[in-house]
Amino acid sequence: MSGRPDGPPVDRSWLGGPIDARPLFGPELAALLDLLRSLRPREWHGTPVPGWTVHDLAAHILGDYQGRLGRRTGENRPTFAPGETLEAFIHRTNQEWVDLHTGHSPAELIDALEQAGTEVRDRFAVADLDAAGLGVSWAGADPAPNWLDLAREFTEYWTHRQQIRHATGHATDPEPRALALVLDTFMRALPHTLRDSTAPVGTQVQVTVDGQAGGTWTVTATPDRWSLAESPLGPPAASLGMDAETAWRLCTRGIDPGTALGRSRTRGDRRLTEALSRIVSIVR
Numbered sequence: 001m002s003g004r005p006d007g008p009p010v011d012r013s014w015l016g017g018p019i020d021a022r023p024l025f026g027p028e029l030a031a032l033l034d035l036l037r038s039l040r041p042r043e044w045h046g047t048p049v050p051g052w053t054v055h056d057l058a059a060h061i062l063g064d065y066q067g068r069l070g071r072r073t074g075e076n077r078p079t080f081a082p083g084e085t086l087e088a089f090i091h092r093t094n095q096e097w098v099d100l101h102t103g104h105s106p107a108e109l110i111d112a113l114e115q116a117g118t119e120v121r122d123r124f125a126v127a128d129l130d131a132a133g134l135g136v137s138w139a140g141a142d143p144a145p146n147w148l149d150l151a152r153e154f155t156e157y158w159t160h161r162q163q164i165r166h167a168t169g170h171a172t173d174p175e176p177r178a179l180a181l182v183l184d185t186f187m188r189a190l191p192h193t194l195r196d197s198t199a200p201v202g203t204q205v206q207v208t209v210d211g212q213a214g215g216t217w218t219v220t221a222t223p224d225r226w227s228l229a230e231s232p233l234g235p236p237a238a239s240l241g242m243d244a245e246t247a248w249r250l251c252t253r254g255i256d257p258g259t260a261l262g263r264s265r266t267r268g269d270r271r272l273t274e275a276l277s278r279i280v281s282i283v284r
Contacts, residue, residue: 010132015139015188016217016228018129018147021154024178025124028154029117031173032061032161036110039168044106048160048167052098058109059101060094061160065116068153069123086137087283124150138281140192151185155281158182159252172245179213179244186251186281187217191226194219197275204233205272207279208241238272241265251281 036058044055052060078093101109133149135142144152159182162172173179187207194205203221208214220230242250242264250260257277266273 010143012141012145012148013229014191014222014225014227015141015145015148018145019151019181019184019188020129020147021151021181021185022124022127022129024154024181025117025121025157028157028161028178029114029121031175032117032157033110033114035161035164035168035170036106036113039106041106043168046164046167048163054164054167055102055106055109056098057160057164058106058113059098059104061157062101062109062113062116063094063097064153064156065113065120068120069116090283124153136188137283138189138192140195148185148188151181151188154178155182155185159248159282162248172248174213176211176213179248180215183209183213183244183247184215186248186279188228189251189279189281190217190219190276191228193279194226194272194275197226197272199237199272202233204230204236205268205276206232206236206239207247207276208239209244209247210241211244213244214247236268238268238270238276239266240273240276250277251279253280253282 039054044053044058046054048054048057078089078096080089081092084092104112127146127150129145129147129150131146132143133146134144136144136148136152139148139152141148158178165171165173190207199221201221201223204218206216206218208216217228218230218232218236219226219228220233222230240261242260246255246260246263249255250257257274261274261277264277
């Protein structure tokens with residue numbers, strides 16, 4: 001249970017059991033710094049995401065750190081433009097931050113990332129997981145419990161590091177503890193993903209991700225919503241199975257649902273398996 005500090009508790013049990021990402025922020029920061037320090041000058045000009053270089057994405061990660069420390073906006077806090085959606089606002093302000101840092105050298109960015117990332121790590125280490133956190137739009141939780149807010153933040157840092165790795169000729173980091181936490185966090189989007197899919201109460205669907213970092217997530221139709229809180233009752237009405245690389249890239253739109261379905265094992269109600277494949281665990 002969690003809610004806004006001045007409001008009543010809000011039941012978030014449908015998101016599943018809590019995740020503790022706090023111990024992993026330090027190792028993730030160290031892995032990012034090691035990666036950036038290993039890059040050759042030309043690799044900073046690679047394209048990890050459309051429209052951004054590695055340099056741009058590193059600046060964006062710095063912006064994420066500074067935002068969590070309450071420093072990113074400074075005295076001129078950005079405001080929404082007329083009719084601007086949350087997603088458009090986020091993308092616009094992210095680009096404005098990146099543009100402000102185009103003149104910073106890689107060494108300057110690395111130093112700033114180390115300082116801000118260390119402060120974020122230390123702040124998160126003592127965070128109350130049961131408190132109310134920031135909203136997580138892709139999970140349909142606003143406010144979200146702090147454990148989900150922090151886990152979401154970890155997935156952002158991890159995903160951006162993989163994007164830099166891919167842009168500089170490296171495969172996804174297979175370290176299983178971080179990947180397992182990322183996948184578990186991403187799957188908390190499943191109830192929200194299925195929000196428009198009707199099914200009799202008690203209907204269950206499953207997503208299975210193969211490998212050491214994988215697992216199985218069961219979502220149940222309840223009278224109010226789909227929920228991750230209930231235990232499996234028997235064979236699911238629909239199931240989707242895939243490898244870890246397909247799973248995390250699907251959730252971050254690194255591949256589209258059709259491609260993911262082509263790489264996956266599907267059983268049962270096709271309408272529901274196709275709905276499962278539309279999972280998104282980022283702000284698009």
